[in-house]
Amino acid sequence: MAQALRFRQVPPALKASCQQCSLSNLCLPLAVEENDLGSLEEIVQQGRIYNRGEHIFDQSTPFRSCFAVKSGSIKTSIISESGEEQVTGFFMPGELVGLDSMSGESYACTAKALERTSVCEFPVDKLEELTGKLPDLQHHMYRLMSQEIQNSHQLAMLLSKNTAEERIAALLLSLSSRFQRRRMSPTNFSLPMARNDIANFLGLAVETVSRVFTRFQNQGVIRARGREVELLDLEALQLVTREFSRQCNQ
Amino acid sequence: MAQALRFRQVPPALKASCQQCSLSNLCLPLAVEENDLGSLEEIVQQGRIYNRGEHIFDQSTPFRSCFAVKSGSIKTSIISESGEEQVTGFFMPGELVGLDSMSGESYACTAKALERTSVCEFPVDKLEELTGKLPDLQHHMYRLMSQEIQNSHQLAMLLSKNTAEERIAALLLSLSSRFQRRRMSPTNFSLPMARNDIANFLGLAVETVSRVFTRFQNQGVIRARGREVELLDLEALQLVTREFSRQCNQ
DNA sequence: GTAGTTATTTGACTTGCATCAAATTGGATG
DNA sequence: CATCCAATTTGATGCAAGTCAAATAACTAC
Known part of the structure; x- marks a missing residue:
C-alpha cells in the first residue's frame, strides 16, 4: 500500500492510469480506442513493487493474472523436478508476462524480478471477458501470443544452429x-x-x-x-x- | 472441388461437418457447446488435399487462415534469407497450424505436407469474430496458443540442455x-x-x-x-x- | 527391370564448447 | 574497512557431436 503510493509518486504527476502511463504505446492500451481505455483501467490492478530476487509467481502459484512490466525487469524460467533451471525469457517495461501459462491451472514458469521491479496486474478472467467485448484488444492479445511463439521459435533456432x-x-x-x-x-x-x-x-x-x-x-x-x-x-x-x-x- | 468431394467420401458416412468429424474431441469443436457448433461449421472451409511435399503456405503467403490437420501430417519451418531451414514443428491430425503467424501480414513459417494430407481452413477474420461471441472458444484459442508457447519453450530446453x-x-x-x-x-x-x-x-x-x-x-x-x-x-x-x-x- | 536420384547408414577424424580448477573481482554486511 | 560469499574471469583438458567421405538402401520414372 505504502509502496504503491510511493511508486505512483516516483514519475511525478503520473496517476496510476493507463492513459497517463508512459508505456501505453507498448503495452495493452496500445490496442484500445481512447474511449475504451476506461474499461481496461477498470480491470488492471496496480501491482506491488518487487525487490531484486523476489518471485512474482512460481510454478506452484495458481494462474490468475498476466503481468505487464512497468519498470525494472523480469526473468522467467522453468524449474524441473530435479531443480535445474531453464531461463525462458527476459521481460522489459511494456512487455507482458504470463502468456505461456494460459493453458493450465498453475503458472508454467517462475517469474523473478531481476532488479527493483513494478508491474501492472491483469486478472485473466476479467481480461478474457473484456477481450470478448473489444475486438481490437482481442486481436492484440492474439498478436502478442503469436509473437511470443515466434520469439520462442527464434530462440530454438539460435540454440540449435x-x-x-x-x-x-x-x-x-x-x-x-x-x-x-x-x-x-x-x-x-x-x-x-x-x-x-x-x-x-x-x-x-x-x-x-x-x-x-x-x-x-x-x-x-x-x-x-x-x-x-x-x-x-x-x-x-x-x-x-x-x-x-x-x-x-x- | 472434385478433390474435396472425393475426400468427403473417404471416411464413409462422414459429412464434412465438425459434428461428425472424428477429430472433434481434439480440434476446435472441443471447446464449443453442442448448439454453437453450427456457427463454427459456418466459418470452417473444407480445405483441399495436399500431396507429399506440397506447400499449404509459405513465408510469402499473406496470412489469412489457420489450418487444422484432418489427416496426414504437416511440417512447419522457417527458411532464412540464405535458404537454411529450421524445422519448428510437426503437426498431426487434430492440431492447429498457423498460430505463430497471427502477428504479421504474411505467415511466419512455411508449412509443407509430409504425406498426403487434408486440412480444414479457418479464416482468421471470421474466427476472431466468432471467438468474440463465444467465450469458450476464445478461451480455447488462448489455451492453444499458450500451449504452443510452452511447447516451444520445451523445445528450447531440449535443444539447450x-x-x-x-x-x-x-x-x-x-x-x-x-x-x-x-x-x-x-x-x-x-x-x-x-x-x-x-x-x-x-x-x-x-x-x-x-x-x-x-x-x-x-x-x-x-x-x-x-x-x-x-x-x-x-x-x-x-x-x-x-x-x-x-x-x-x- | 534399370538407371538415376535421394535417403540412410557407417566409419574416421576434428572441433567448439563443457568441465574442472583456481584466481580475481565485486557486493553485501556488520 | 575488513570479512565473507557470490559473480566473473582465465587457463588446461576432454568429449559429444559435427564434418567429411563413402558405402548401402530405398524410391522414381522411364
Whole structure:
C-alpha cells in the first residue's frame, strides 16, 4: 500500500492510469480506442513493487493474472523436478508476462524480478471477458501470443544452429532494440541479468559467455565492465549473427 | 472441388461437418457447446488435399487462415534469407497450424505436407469474430496458443540442455503420446518425417540421428526399419529423457 | 527391370564448447 | 574497512557431436 503510493509518486504527476502511463504505446492500451481505455483501467490492478530476487509467481502459484512490466525487469524460467533451471525469457517495461501459462491451472514458469521491479496486474478472467467485448484488444492479445511463439521459435533456432558468439551477439542486439523502443540508448545500457542467466538462456556455460564477452571486447566490438555494456560496433554484431547464414549459403 | 468431394467420401458416412468429424474431441469443436457448433461449421472451409511435399503456405503467403490437420501430417519451418531451414514443428491430425503467424501480414513459417494430407481452413477474420461471441472458444484459442508457447519453450530446453539421445527419446515419446490421443498404437507407428527433418528439428546432424537410432536399436529399446518404428521399451525411453535431470540432482 | 536420384547408414577424424580448477573481482554486511 | 560469499574471469583438458567421405538402401520414372 505504502509502496504503491510511493511508486505512483516516483514519475511525478503520473496517476496510476493507463492513459497517463508512459508505456501505453507498448503495452495493452496500445490496442484500445481512447474511449475504451476506461474499461481496461477498470480491470488492471496496480501491482506491488518487487525487490531484486523476489518471485512474482512460481510454478506452484495458481494462474490468475498476466503481468505487464512497468519498470525494472523480469526473468522467467522453468524449474524441473530435479531443480535445474531453464531461463525462458527476459521481460522489459511494456512487455507482458504470463502468456505461456494460459493453458493450465498453475503458472508454467517462475517469474523473478531481476532488479527493483513494478508491474501492472491483469486478472485473466476479467481480461478474457473484456477481450470478448473489444475486438481490437482481442486481436492484440492474439498478436502478442503469436509473437511470443515466434520469439520462442527464434530462440530454438539460435540454440540449435548458432555458435556461442552468434547467440550472444543476437541477445545483445535484441536488448539493444528493446531499449531503443523505449527511447533509451541502443548502444549504452546496463544488462539487467547476470552472466549466469545469459548462459542459461542461451544454452551455454558461464565460462563461455565470459570468454565471448572478452573476445568481443578485444575485437573492439563492445566495451563491457560488469553489467555495463557499450555496443561500439552494431554492424559488426549484426554481421556476426548473419555470419552463419552466409556460410551456409555457399 | 472434385478433390474435396472425393475426400468427403473417404471416411464413409462422414459429412464434412465438425459434428461428425472424428477429430472433434481434439480440434476446435472441443471447446464449443453442442448448439454453437453450427456457427463454427459456418466459418470452417473444407480445405483441399495436399500431396507429399506440397506447400499449404509459405513465408510469402499473406496470412489469412489457420489450418487444422484432418489427416496426414504437416511440417512447419522457417527458411532464412540464405535458404537454411529450421524445422519448428510437426503437426498431426487434430492440431492447429498457423498460430505463430497471427502477428504479421504474411505467415511466419512455411508449412509443407509430409504425406498426403487434408486440412480444414479457418479464416482468421471470421474466427476472431466468432471467438468474440463465444467465450469458450476464445478461451480455447488462448489455451492453444499458450500451449504452443510452452511447447516451444520445451523445445528450447531440449535443444539447450539435452544430449542427442535425450532429444530423440523425447521426440519419440511425444509422437507416441500424440498417436495414443488418436486411439492409435503408442508403440507401433510410422514416422511421418525423414531423418533429415528430425535432425533439423532437434538441432542435430543427420548422421547423429541415424547413429542414435541404431544405438537404441542395439540396446533393444526400439526397433526401426526405415520410417516404421516400434517402441519396445517405453520406460527405458522415459528414463533416457529423465537421465539428465537425475544427473544434475546429485 | 534399370538407371538415376535421394535417403540412410557407417566409419574416421576434428572441433567448439563443457568441465574442472583456481584466481580475481565485486557486493553485501556488520 | 575488513570479512565473507557470490559473480566473473582465465587457463588446461576432454568429449559429444559435427564434418567429411563413402558405402548401402530405398524410391522414381522411364
